[in-house]
């Protein structure tokens with residue numbers, strides 16, 4: 001069987017020499033390859049990391065991968081992790097190794113990046129109406145019968161545009177009808193629109209209707225009873241669309257896909273239905289953030305928050321202590337996410353109150369004031385992995401003694 005990702009291509013990333021492009025990494029590593037660096041397993045601080053530097057924890061990554069894989073097996077769902085979270089073929093290879101069935105992406109550029117590493121199964125979680133993008137999909141699928149792209153559609157107009165761009169392609173592109181939420185993002189609003197789009201796909205030889213898709217967290221990540229009731233009602237719409245469209249699907253194996261990292265338990269509850277009208281149903285969740293988890297948004301909202309461990313930290317140095325309860329750090333909006341909450345100081349009494357481009361303002365509690373001086377290094381947990389990953393092109397993975405065991409390349 002062809003491998004899910006080109007292991008040799010991924011391994012070859014460890015042979016590309018390091019240099020000044022990779023912020024935070026020790027200058028002494030320039031000219032050496034990740035393979036050479038990791039062979040010596042240096043302690044990151046002793047090796048000369050500059051602040052700020054983003055790191056991943058190996059033990060937490062492995063644990064989270066296994067925890068999620070076990071959960072998916074137990075709940076009868078498959079996992080196509082969202083690859084936009086990390087844009088890292090090495091992390092995706094870990095996810096495939098623990099049983100992921102495909103990668104999810106938001107754009108065809110992201111699909112191309114993973115395809116460069118031989119990925120065969122891609123879910124593009126959007127309608128694609130760009131002719132160049134569709135022709136790329138068509139050319140890749142024609143050249144490699146093992147390459148499968150599944151896109152979403154949410155309008156008859158979109159279906160018509162896709163059909164026009166795909167013209168006389170030899171192999172139809174698989175599509176799911178996307179169900180939307182009032183006030184939310186993309187996706188058909190209401191059953192009549194869903195059915196019209198599904199019928200338009202069936203009438204179009206360039207497309208093949210294989211299922212139903214949605215994203216239940218488009219409105220928020222709230223886990224109050226009211227919010228959970230809204231999510232459940234939305235997922236019930238996906239379920240009834242699956243049942244209603246059962247005879248229209250152009251495959252015996254129907255795909256039903258929903259589920260980011262906050263509500264995947266509700267997705268399993270509502271959508272792991274096994275079969276519909278004699279056809280097998282594959283229920284695919286698309287969580288991206290479970291792998292690193294975090295100290296903020298997902299620490300509060302993940303259904304597996306008691307089992308997952310935060311794997312991502314940003315380390316920074318105190319550059320100034322201008323007031324008794326204030327420390328300024330070498331870490332700013334260029335280095336760490338701030339869209340879903342501020343970084344969380346680890347092991348020090350304080351709160352990050354503000355970020356500039358290149359500075360963090362740490363308000364210190366009384367214990368922190370005595371412990372933190374100019375030059376101190378502090379560790380921070382993050383809230384929302386996606387918007388921290390995209391600020392780093394090379395991220396050291398550390399063992400429990402802060403020794404570097406892998407260097408993870410990202411491609412944003």
Ligand SMILES: Cc1ncc(COP(=O)(O)O)c(C=O)c1O
Pocket residue numbers: 082085125214215217259260261262286287288289290386
């Ligand atoms: C369509 C879609 N699916 C899945 C996900 C993954 O969710 P999460 O980032 O919570 O892991 C996202 C995230 O934005 C998304 O937009």
